[in-house]
Amino acid sequence: MLKAHCNYFLYILNHKLNVLIECWKEGLYIQGIIHDWSKFLPAEFFPYAKKFYSGIPLTLEDELKWQYAWLHHQHKNKHHWEYWVINPNTKEALPMPKKYVIEMVCDWRSFSRKWGKRVKDTTLNLTDSIVVHPETKRELDLLTTNQSKKARQAIEKR
Known part of the structure; x- marks a missing residue:
């Protein structure tokens, strides 16, 4: 062991x-x-x-x-979306603070770094298979399509 x-x-x-x-x-x-x-x-x-x-x-x-x-x-x-789920049966979740949404995406990106692959939008967008608040989903969609500081800045301006 x-x-x-x-x-x-x-x-x-x-x-x-x-x-x-x-x-x-x-x-x-x-x-x-x-x-x-x-x-x-x-x-x-x-x-x-x-x-x-x-x-x-x-x-x-x-x-x-x-x-x-x-x-x-x-x-x-x-930074785990499960932390914010109130009721998985009704798919009810609290909005994630922006810094944790960004950290979650960084966590997802890190796996592609581990395997030496370039990060692709399609591999990052998991929002259809996870339970998140609608506001968090919008932020995730923005982050996973832009994958940059520009996305973070756009979220922070809201």
């Missing part, structure tokens, strides 16, 4: 670096630094490492621990 823990730790560092680069472009310096710190907490770190890096099948208990870890992560990190 030590190898799994080390590999997951390196993954987190790489992810944080990629998000930091994207956040830096948008002027979100502090958010880029503190992004996903909860992944280092034992409640998240160990279940994630076991699920994704151990190479062994999870028991039902381990799978449940990972599900709790994922829920913990969503509820500790405001």
